[in-house]
Amino acid sequence: MGNVQIPIEVSSHQRIPSLESSESFFGKNFTVQHIPALINHLKNETSVNYNMLNSFLSRNFLRLINGEYFLEFPLEAVKYILSLDLCVETEYSIFQAILNWIQHDQCRIVHLQELLKCIRWCYTFKTCYLHIKENEFMIKNLPDELDALSCEPNECRNSCFNSRIKEKHLISLYFLAENKIGMSLYTGDNFWSYCASFDEDDQIPIGVISEEHVVDVIFDSGRTGVRFDLVQKKYRFLDMSGSPSAYYNQLHDCFKPKFDRESSYRAYIQDGVKKIEDWVDLQKNTLIEYKGEMHIICYTQKEQKLYVFLPVEHVHWYNSPFAEHRIHACIVNDVCYIITKSLSFRVFDMLKKTIEKSKPFADMHLSFDDLQMDQHKSNIILLIKSLKKIMMFDTRKKVWTLMGQIHFENKMIALTSTYMPVQFIKKMYAKS
Missing domain, CATH: 2.120.10 (Neuraminidase)
Structure with a gap:
């Protein structure tokens, strides 16, 4: 497994020391608080570490958004996570994550349209789409724009690469x-x-x-x-x-x-x-x-x-x-x-x-x-x-x-x- 040779900055007041191997870091010291720093550090690598992180985020998405740290993540980390092939039953889970993050800080409302593009509208069920459209927060803040933001398989505007709705076996x-x-x-x-x-x-x-x-x-x-x-x-x-x-x-x-x-x-x-x-x-x-x-x-x-x-x-x-x-x-x-x-x-x-x-x-x-x-x-x-x-x-x-x-x-x-x-x-x- 590849080594993490440099310190990873988590915030202005917290740093993770250099590690001999990322395996020991992931296994013993890892918490989701460190995810933004790890994304920033690993996103340009094609390493086992990068694949492990993405797999972890995908499998644990619902746990992540129900934790203390997600609401404090910066915009770029949120966009990165919401763009992954997440393990979800419907795209409504993505909308809920967006809504929770936006409502945590009223200044974030300016990012609403940008984040809604992370929803894979081509693979959103009609009932799910209506549920989003009829949400009180959406009616108040984007009463007319959702139809223009969303898309369908024959007219995709948001890079909806594939369905990420996972079925259980x-x-x-x-x-x-x-x-x-x-x-x-x-x-x-x-x-x-x-x-x-x-x-x-x-x-x-x-x-x-x-x-x-x-x-x-x-x-x-x-x-x-x-x-x-x-x-x-x-x-x-x-x-x-x-x-x-x-x-x-x-x-x-x-x-x-x-x-x-x-x-x-x-x-x-x-x-x-x-x-x-x-x-x-x-x-x-x-x-x-x-x-x-x-x-x-x-x-x-x-x-x-x-x-x-x-x-x-x-x-x-x-x-x-x-x-x-x-x-x-x-x-x-x-x-x-x-x-x-x-x-x-x-x-x-x-x-x-x-x-x-x-x-x-x-x-x-x-x-x-x-x-x-x-x-x-x-x-x-x-x-x-x-x-x-x-x-x-x-x-x-x-x-x-x-x-x-x-x-x-x-x-x-x-x-x-x-x-x-x-x-x-x-x-x-x-x-x-």
Whole structure:
């Protein structure tokens, strides 16, 4: 890896000393506060450092814009980041980042039109475009100019090179041997294509920033994680929280997420929805990342009431160890789907603040510990590990159906939907 030979200036009062290697800097000392200086230093290089930085910014864009530092970035750094092939589900995330940065300092309004050109309008859904156009801030400041700024594929005016909307891949993980994991990719119609096998290697670096072919797969409602090296075919399980080097501890230290009590919503959802203001003693049963923020669905320690904390407002939830596994949960389109240990199914609408309860598994003789829940393409998927059966909850029709079954003898680890770099999946296919 290339060396960083010169001091990197971060601001008029802070400098990073010269480093023997950028690998040690990225691994141990890196925080997003240093991104503007690193962009300025590396943007004219064609180095591994440059590629690693761009990959990091792309994968962690939502975490970045929800942190303390992004709002203080200079214009050139913001433009650089917004021009990358970011990992987003819609271009509306780019608009939100622009809006937050502009509104942080009223003097920045002069840069609004310039930054709106960073949106890849050719790949913006019509509903997303209307959502932007009808935004109160846009109506007030650019009531008539948006149509002239935006563009379409047959008349592109903003260098919309390609779509950066990334789809998640549904993968299955299973043990091939004691220290060997297999990975298969769902390709439709209950068909799973074998990708590769991975050998355990506890020497894989665990820093927040990594090369593009190193990916983290998080499952079990945020409680378990595995880091995969897709080139070297290695893996290691991650310590998720409770120590300085653990996954969530590192995320907090790197991104310094904003904790805003006013925007955080806390409520009991045991019997109806009851918003509360006072702090209560909570278990850490889940930690679910949604739109770059961490959310808790958990039980209170004393009253044993089901509770939501959206998003969390204190570093404690990143750093503290997990309590007993009592909840399967995931969030899709601002709706939280929950399966409790008693196998009740709850649907909590985070916008309407309503809860629905049902017992769809009452006659199926299932075990909570034998289940694993995730989401894929706006639907809920539920793996029954011992049977290798997959159920799906259609979030629009609100019905459970049998999606399929995995036909192999190996012990299942997880079924999860995650971002995988397409170029490395293709290479794994070719070699397998």
